[in-house]
Amino acid sequence: MAAEHPGQGTLRRALRWLVTPPDFPPFRPGSFRSGVHDTASASWLGIALGVAFGMCFATGLLSHLVQSGGSLLSHDVVNGGGWRAWPTAGAGLYRITQGLHVITGIAAFPLLLAKLFVVYPQLYAWPPVRGVRHAVERATLPVLVGGSIFMLITGVQNVMYWYPWGFFFPVGHYWAAWVTIGALVAHIGAKASVATAAVRRGLPDDPAPRAVAAPGGPATDGTPAGYGTLAPAGGLTRRSVLTGAAAASGLLIATVAGGTIRPLERLAVLNARQPSTGPQGFPVNKAAASARVEEAAMDPGYRLRVAGRVDEELRLTRDDLLALPQHEAVLPIACVEGWSASKRWRGVSVATLLERAGAPAGSAVRVASLQAGGFYRASDLAPDLAADPDTLLALQVEGEDLHLDHGYPVRLIAPNNPGVLQTKWVGAVQVR
Ligand SMILES: Nc1nc2c(c(=O)[nH]1)N[C@H]1C(S)=C(S)[C@@H](COP(=O)(O)O)O[C@H]1N2
Numbered sequence: 001m002a003a004e005h006p007g008q009g010t011l012r013r014a015l016r017w018l019v020t021p022p023d024f025p026p027f028r029p030g031s032f033r034s035g036v037h038d039t040a041s042a043s044w045l046g047i048a049l050g051v052a053f054g055m056c057f058a059t060g061l062l063s064h065l066v067q068s069g070g071s072l073l074s075h076d077v078v079n080g081g082g083w084r085a086w087p088t089a090g091a092g093l094y095r096i097t098q099g100l101h102v103i104t105g106i107a108a109f110p111l112l113l114a115k116l117f118v119v120y121p122q123l124y125a126w127p128p129v130r131g132v133r134h135a136v137e138r139a140t141l142p143v144l145v146g147g148s149i150f151m152l153i154t155g156v157q158n159v160m161y162w163y164p165w166g167f168f169f170p171v172g173h174y175w176a177a178w179v180t181i182g183a184l185v186a187h188i189g190a191k192a193s194v195a196t197a198a199v200r201r202g203l204p205d206d207p208a209p210r211a212v213a214a215p216g217g218p219a220t221d222g223t224p225a226g227y228g229t230l231a232p233a234g235g236l237t238r239r240s241v242l243t244g245a246a247a248a249s250g251l252l253i254a255t256v257a258g259g260t261i262r263p264l265e266r267l268a269v270l271n272a273r274q275p276s277t278g279p280q281g282f283p284v285n286k287a288a289a290s291a292r293v294e295e296a297a298m299d300p301g302y303r304l305r306v307a308g309r310v311d312e313e314l315r316l317t318r319d320d321l322l323a324l325p326q327h328e329a330v331l332p333i334a335c336v337e338g339w340s341a342s343k344r345w346r347g348v349s350v351a352t353l354l355e356r357a358g359a360p361a362g363s364a365v366r367v368a369s370l371q372a373g374g375f376y377r378a379s380d381l382a383p384d385l386a387a388d389p390d391t392l393l394a395l396q397v398e399g400e401d402l403h404l405d406h407g408y409p410v411r412l413i414a415p416n417n418p419g420v421l422q423t424k425w426v427g428a429v430q431v432r
């Protein structure tokens with residue numbers, strides 16, 4: 001056997017030094033004595049998070065499609081009329097999808113915190129990189145964690161009407177969602193086999209106290225020795241972490257679901273808007289005073305302008321509108337922020353107005369507010385929605401004239417339309 005070249009010994013020592021964890025916490029094996037930091041808990045929390053994020057992403061994307069007038073980058077994202085596939089039948093569908101969006105996002109909060117708590121020791125796993133696949137997986141983690149936190153925090157801030165940042169919420173929230181979901185897909189790809197194995201084993205039992213003395217070797221899934229191979233410490237058990245996360249999540253669901261599900265309203269203590277509190281029994285999202293429309297809306301000289309043809313425009317007083325055939329519909333206002341309220345509306349169908357104005361059949365329509373500024377001063381109706389008899393310029397709600405804050409003298413209310421597009425204080429209806 002050939003004598004070893006002195007350089008080889010140095011190399012071997014260097015390699016051994018590299019793969020040997022530093023002999024101090026948190027790197028020293030066994031630094032995390034609690035059994036809660038194990039793969040099974042991480043997998044179960046990961047699956048729950050995957051389901052919550054998946055539902056939240058799907059419903060959010062849907063909401064975005066319904067709102068975006070085909071434009072994904074500019075402030076036009078909230079103009080509507082861009083997605084023809086969205087049905088006008090099933091007036092309350094958006095109410096359900098958007099309720100789910102907010103509920104699943106909020107329910108994900110405790111799951112995410114628990115997941116981070118369970119897996120954070122793996123940050124100190126030694127060696128820091130075990131190969132190309134591991135390197136890629138670790139590189140996507142900050143994106144996934146940062147993106148998830150960003151999505152949940154900005155979402156909750158929007159629900160609270162708190163906008164401390166310098167970007168337009170729908171645009172920032174939308175693009176960050178794609179980045180986050182991309183990192184999530186990569187993460188699921190890397191962890192799918194570990195998670196399916198965990199599911200097959202069932203919910204993790206906490207090791208019996210006797211197992212304490214038998215720290216395991218490296219786990220078969222690649223988790224280094226010392227991570228989750230020891231007994232529970234500090235009173236925390238796997239079961240208590242998982243049931244605690246599930247309970248916190250359930251409690252949050254119960255307290256926000258009341259924004260959508262009326263029987264739960266009394267529990268909806270965390271919601272910024274209570275769905276049956278406000279003038280005429282439902283919330284006001286933007287009051288007339290803050291939209292600076294009081295004067296124009298109360299002006300006796302008010303006329304609704306309806307431009308159906310290039311050469312001609314109808315100018316209608318509120319009484320003119322009341323003299324037209326009136327149509328009634330029970331339709332919800334479903335705010336993107338997760339509250340919704342169903343009401344009986346009465347007014348003139350947009351289709352009736354268009355017909356009177358001589359607009360060509362199948363027209364797309366823009367509904368513009370008296371409001372001079374603000375992102376929600378106009379909304380677009382796709383031809384199907386404009387033609388639906390339940391798409392109303394409402395004059396009354398629940399048998400009363402509209403309250404000024406609900407859009408007096410006239411507001412738009414259309415089936416299955418996001419709240420932001422139910423334009424109040426309408427001043428003009430234009431064929432596009
Ligand atoms: N002109 C105008 N219309 C508007 C808004 C607005 O800010 N300006 N807010 C919209 C939003 S976000 C919602 S949820 C509904 C709420 O209607 P409400 O205030 O009558 O409940 O009005 C919509 N119509």
Ligand SMILES: [Mo]
Pocket residue numbers: 285334335336337419420
């Ligand atoms: Mo809204």
